[in-house]
Amino acid sequence: MITVADCERVQANWFRLRAERLGGQVWTDGPLTWVDGPDGQNLLFPGAIPPAAVARGVEHAARSGAPIVGAWLGLGADASALAEAGFERGWSPWWMVAPIETVLGVEPDPRIELQLDSDDYEDEYAFYRDHLVLARDEPPRAWYAAAYAPGRDFAGRAWSFLDGDIAGVFDMDVWEPFQRRGFGTGLLRAVCAAAGAAGARHAVLNATPEGKQLYRARGFTQIGEGITWWLHRRP
Structure with missing residues (x-):
């Protein structure tokens, strides 16, 4: 539990x-x-x-x-x-917490990519590219996913981090112009699937009011605050 x-x-x-x-x-x-x-x-x-x-x-x-x-x-x-x-x-x-297999109960989204590096961050956001060194660690313990709208517009991102048999989901965000198009579900599935393949059995996260509805739809339940x-x- x-x-x-x-x-x-x-x-x-x-x-x-x-x-x-x-x-x-x-x-x-x-x-x-x-x-x-x-x-x-x-x-x-x-x-x-x-x-x-x-x-x-x-x-x-x-x-x-x-x-x-x-x-x-x-x-x-x-x-x-x-x-x-x-x-x-x-x-x-x-x-909030969910079994990994519950989160994976939707088809993979072809608009979502797991990445080891990124050229999506420029100007004042260029520093964020350095964070992807975490995705290149061996053995893998963190995974980064990016979402793209048609035309290769960068639509959002998410991370997962493996700690024992628990995957933490962090820094998940879909930019406002691309919200309510299924990108959040796709990002969540992608990073949880990557952690699950490395041994995660459960996923955990901390939710804001804006994100709670998405997570509940994907099988997460709140266990505290x-x-x-x-x-x-x-x-």
Whole structure:
């Protein structure tokens, strides 16, 4: 049975992997684990939150110039130290899970491609191409898929990450002009199929209200929720 703790572990390991492979930092300070990577600086699922350790994390963000610091918590966490440090409560991730075989209950979409590199990212988005180094790791543990509308218009993307027999689905997005055309279903199936071929038995993700309807249609059920807190640093 997949639990919220499993979902939290998979996301924490995904954040760690991205930081380690893309030139970021991961460090612990007592019970706190901080990750400073492509998603910015984040505190990941602490059990206890000492004020002094929070202050040191905020100081690190000031030194590195991070404009936003995130904290991902379970529902039972005491966030008073974050509030005292100036964090504000944000959105609640909805943890959802599905058996891999359920997600694969639709035909593959020919508009979706698994890729090891990409020329879709240019100008201010050119940095994202570096992320695809994760898809080239051996043995494979992360998969990237891109969606294309007719005319080869880049329509969206998604990742999956294998942690044990669980595939985490991350960074899934279909650009607004291409929504409601089935690209989300195709992307979800593609990255889950790739992880399933490598041994994943379950898929997990955190959903926003916008995405929950798609995931429920593909067999995901909500098993819990979390809390996010955010510190927006002034220059």
